[in-house]
Amino acid sequence: MQTKNIIELSNLTKTYQKGSKIEVKAVNKVSLEVPEGEFLTILGPSGSGKTTLLNLIGGLDKPTSGKITLDGLELSKLNENQLVNFRREKVGFVFQAFNLIPTYSALENVEVALAPTDMTKNERNDRSTELLELMGLKQRADHLPMELSAGEQQRVAIARAFANKPKILLLDEPTGNLDTKTGKEILKLCHDASKQWGKTVVAVTHASYVRKYTNRLLFMRDGTLFSQIPEDLEDSKSSLKREA
Amino acid sequence: MIPFAYAVREIRKRKYRTAVNILGIIIAVCTLITLVMAARGWETCTSVPLSSIGTDIVFIYTAPIEPSNKGCYIANHLFSYPFNQSLLNEIEQLPDIECAVPVLMHRLRAMVFTGIDPSETQTNAVLPKDVVDGRYLTPYDEYVALVDQEYAALNNLTLGSTVNYAADFEVIGIVEVSASNIMKSHIYVNLPIVQEVLPEKPIGLVNIGLIKTSSPDKVKQTAAELEEKWQNSVTLTGSDLAETASGVIQINENTAWLISITLTVIAVLFVVKSQLGNVAERTREIGILKAIGWSKSNIVNQLAIESTLQGIIGGILGCILGYILAIIVLSTIGGEIGGALKFVTIDPTLLLLAFGIAVLSGTVTGLISSLRAANLVPAQALRTV
Numbered sequence: 001m002q003t004k005n006i007i008e009l010s011n012l013t014k015t016y017q018k019g020s021k022i023e024v025k026a027v028n029k030v031s032l033e034v035p036e037g038e039f040l041t042i043l044g045p046s047g048s049g050k051t052t053l054l055n056l057i058g059g060l061d062k063p064t065s066g067k068i069t070l071d072g073l074e075l076s077k078l079n080e081n082q083l084v085n086f087r088r089e090k091v092g093f094v095f096q097a098f099n100l101i102p103t104y105s106a107l108e109n110v111e112v113a114l115a116p117t118d119m120t121k122n123e124r125n126d127r128s129t130e131l132l133e134l135m136g137l138k139q140r141a142d143h144l145p146m147e148l149s150a151g152e153q154q155r156v157a158i159a160r161a162f163a164n165k166p167k168i169l170l171l172d173e174p175t176g177n178l179d180t181k182t183g184k185e186i187l188k189l190c191h192d193a194s195k196q197w198g199k200t201v202v203a204v205t206h207a208s209y210v211r212k213y214t215n216r217l218l219f220m221r222d223g224t225l226f227s228q229i230p231e232d233l234e235d236s237k238s239s240l241k242r243e244a
Numbered sequence: 245m246i247p248f249a250y251a252v253r254e255i256r257k258r259k260y261r262t263a264v265n266i267l268g269i270i271i272a273v274c275t276l277i278t279l280v281m282a283a284r285g286w287e288t289c290t291s292v293p294l295s296s297i298g299t300d301i302v303f304i305y306t307a308p309i310e311p312s313n314k315g316c317y318i319a320n321h322l323f324s325y326p327f328n329q330s331l332l333n334e335i336e337q338l339p340d341i342e343c344a345v346p347v348l349m350h351r352l353r354a355m356v357f358t359g360i361d362p363s364e365t366q367t368n369a370v371l372p373k374d375v376v377d378g379r380y381l382t383p384y385d386e387y388v389a390l391v392d393q394e395y396a397a398l399n400n401l402t403l404g405s406t407v408n409y410a411a412d413f414e415v416i417g418i419v420e421v422s423a424s425n426i427m428k429s430h431i432y433v434n435l436p437i438v439q440e441v442l443p444e445k446p447i448g449l450v451n452i453g454l455i456k457t458s459s460p461d462k463v464k465q466t467a468a469e470l471e472e473k474w475q476n477s478v479t480l481t482g483s484d485l486a487e488t489a490s491g492v493i494q495i496n497e498n499t500a501w502l503i504s505i506t507l508t509v510i511a512v513l514f515v516v517k518s519q520l521g522n523v524a525e526r527t528r529e530i531g532i533l534k535a536i537g538w539s540k541s542n543i544v545n546q547l548a549i550e551s552t553l554q555g556i557i558g559g560i561l562g563c564i565l566g567y568i569l570a571i572i573v574l575s576t577i578g579g580e581i582g583g584a585l586k587f588v589t590i591d592p593t594l595l596l597l598a599f600g601i602a603v604l605s606g607t608v609t610g611l612i613s614s615l616r617a618a619n620l621v622p623a624q625a626l627r628t629v
Contacts, residue, residue, distance in 0.1 A: 052623075055622075055623040058535070060535055060623040060626070061621055061624075080540065081539065084534075087535065087536070088536070093535050093536065099528070099535075104253075108253075112533070112536065115542075116537055116542050
């Protein structure tokens with residue numbers, strides 16, 4: 001049985017104006033199909049357009065041209081409220097910089113994602129506690145982000161991303177601020193959780209050890225996606241070989 | 245209720261920023277209440293000493309017209325010399341003068357004995373409304389007197405008792421005269437009798453003219469005209485009395501409003517700036533909230549509620565502090581005329597207005613800053629350092 005595509009990008013372009021005259025194409029005519037349940041990783045150097053692509057998929061930014069369809073919803077056709085619902089229900093984000101709210105405890109940082117839902121305070125609390133427990137952070141629930149290690153902070157961010165049971169998990173350099181050991185643990189956690197709950201994962205990273213968890217690996221350079229590693233991404237190529 | 249709960253949480257957690265915003269609102273509200281209440285107290289206390297006896301101007305001579313005339317201390321250390329009662333008839337003929345009432349006040353050590361014309365029942369040193377027991381004088385009364393309530397209590401005087409000041413008088417009425425009344429005496433008797441019994445025999449003479457003008461805005465001009473027309477005469481208006489009673493700079497209610505509105509605007513702008521800074525600092529967090537599914541209205545509501553709550557807290561504290569400061573200021577004004585404080589009551593309209601300004605400035609500030617932030621594209625907000 002053929003699995004349906006949960007993500008479909010068609011000729012997606014995002015252009016930024018740099019100064020008054022220079023135009024930068026962060027994403028250049030990208031077309032991509034991601035089947036449901038796949039763990040897709042996009043490798044590429046800094047400035048290649050990976051984060052922009054992820055922001056476009058997650059509805060955090062608007063494309064200059066092209067079409068994004070996620071779980072049957074064409075993003076350009078959604079109004080503001082539908083887009084809010086989409087971000088809340090369909091996607092979960094994990095950022096390189098964790099993006100936790102510094103004045104909230106670990107538990108509150110997970111709970112905040114559930115705040116705009118119909119859940120009661122107790123239900124939100126139970127769900128957040130359960131997720132933190134899964135991330136091995138039950139004992140750290142009342143700690144502020146600054147009181148947690150980088151790995152713990154990223155695990156709180158993963159718990160928050162899973163809070164609303166999204167179909168798609170978007171990982172933006174999830175290991176970028178972590179040491180290799182912790183980075184691997186985090187990727188394993190994301191992999192296992194998404195496998196357990198049947199999530200589709202799109203991860204952008206420069207961490208080559210991500211290959212171990214990936215169903216498909218793509219490469220990005222200058223806003224363009226490649227299925228084969230480009231010649232000038234030799235560093236990535238050699239490190240991938242080393243990992244393998 | 246989600247934004248409310250989160251707004252309360254933010255207020256609790258961002259203590260410094262909250263305190264700065266609340267302080268700005270307190271300053272605005274407190275200034276408004278203190279200045280307006282102080283100005284009102286001032287204006288009231290300047291008008292009460294005379295308005296309580298239905299008078300706008302007290303007309304006296306502070307220098308003797310004739311060397312043989314003996315003067316008398318009246319209130320505020322003013323020495324008043326006798327003048328011919330008929331002069332008041334002349335004054336009454338002037339435009340803008342409603343009436344000019346004769347009074348002869350005599351002081352012997354601590355005792356004050358006053359002669360009045362009881363046919364004047366609207367403007368006089370003591371008025372029928374002041375009688376708390378017995379009756380008011382009539383023009384036909386002779387050796388009868390009205391006695392001040394405190395004096396009567398001190399000397400066990402009741403209706404029918406006899407009181408002596410140059411002659412014996414039967415007490416026919418007990419009067420309660422406000423402490424702010426500069427004509428406050430111990431004994432009030434018909435004017436012709438006073439002129440007859442005093443050792444100086446000042447027949448046809450009085451030492452005070454109580455003048456009522458046709459309208460309050462004519463008071464200053466009339467007083468100046470009287471002094472010009474009758475050389476060596478002195479006129480005292482309500483504000484003159486208050487100025488002699490206190491060294492505080494006079495400020496009227498309109499000026500107070502102008503100053504306080506200006507200061508309020510400055511304070512509100514300060515709060516706006518602080519709140520904009522607060523939201524700017526939180527732009528990234530707003531981006532995070534949008535990324536995890538918070539709507540624009542969730543964010544705007546939270547920030548507006550946060551700011552409104554600060555306005556409410558600042559408004560309540562500002563009202564309390566403003567009222568306390570106003571009491572302190574008012575208690576320093578008009579000491580010799582009994583203090584301005586007792587003429588000022590809590591004005592619910594003023595408090596509500598000040599509180600309303602606080603809440604409104606909080607809400608508007610919150611809305612302006614949050615709308616700006618909530619309109620950012622999440623990816624753009626997340627790029628903010």
